[in-house]
Amino acid sequence: MKTNELAARLTSKFGEGILGVDEFPGLLGRVRFDAAIASKLFHTFRDDLGFAHLTMVGAIDWIDHREVFYTLWSDADRVYVMLSANLPSDAPTIASAVPVWPSANAHEREAWDLVGIRFEGHPDLRRIFMPEGYAYHPLLRSFKIHEPEDLEVKVRSE
């Protein structure tokens, strides 16, 4: 399958939900999609296109919006593909990929912990690196290193 074939198949199925399919070095393509169709798109990629393996979930804070991306691997075609969605900074919410690929569990917890992406339908969306009750998402651009004394008070009060 080529990138333009993938683009044609996805656009015929989802229409407006697919914002674009770009060429990307080392990948079959980079699919930019609307967060509203996330769950259906995941099922399509796993069941119809054969991408059975989720390699990683990542997130970036672009200050005016946040991006969450998924890298998938197809054993049949031996090719990677990347899915990418832009989320508004004030409500960064997207459907969880855990029902489709269980390996997304820890990756989504990490994206929630560090960048503050909310994954709807995640079975156990707790922090994974920072202590429970920590108030910040430290990989956001707005995060400042706090005085140790502030954090000390925080740890002791828990």
Added chain:
Amino acid sequence: MSGQTPLPAKVPPASAGPSAAIADMPLEVIGQPGVPFVEIETLRAREFIPAAKEALTSLLKEQANGKLIRPVFNWAGRNSLFPLHWGLACCAIEFAAAFGARWDAERFGVVPRSSPRQCDLLIVNGTVTWKVAHKLIALYEQMPEPKWAIAMGNCATGGGPFRTAYSVVPGVDKLIPVDVYIAGCPPRPENLLDGILRLEQLIKERGA
């Protein structure tokens, strides 16, 4: 054959071993001559603890202000520091080497223990993250008094290269009181031994 006299009935049969006979004896008899070795050892150990306790309590009663007995406890305590066997990061490798054959910290009476309830020394050997900070405090609070803490290496002393990271405690003295700081990244086992000996000196001077 007919002239042979029968054995006297009083002699116990040979099959009954000494332990069977001892089980029936009253406690006072055990430990007398003729009783097998193992039981005597057990009895001695059993009797030793009350005897030592009695001796110590009489000493303490005589020395109500503790002038005589406190230096003894200080001497015994500082020469048998038991650190907690708790490894955090790469300093734990040096910590392990210090108790190996080459450096052999045990010759100073320093024996790592697995439970904080058996320890009087917490050696924080590595980077402490905020995630593990609760556990560190809990371990320290489980140790019985009197207790001491050593911050081993740059990370435990002041956060090391991760001082400005969002996830790392910049110095373990933000969490627990620390008596001795050891610099190094990681410190060599000699440095750790030096720190332990300095702590012994500190305990001697404080008289705790």
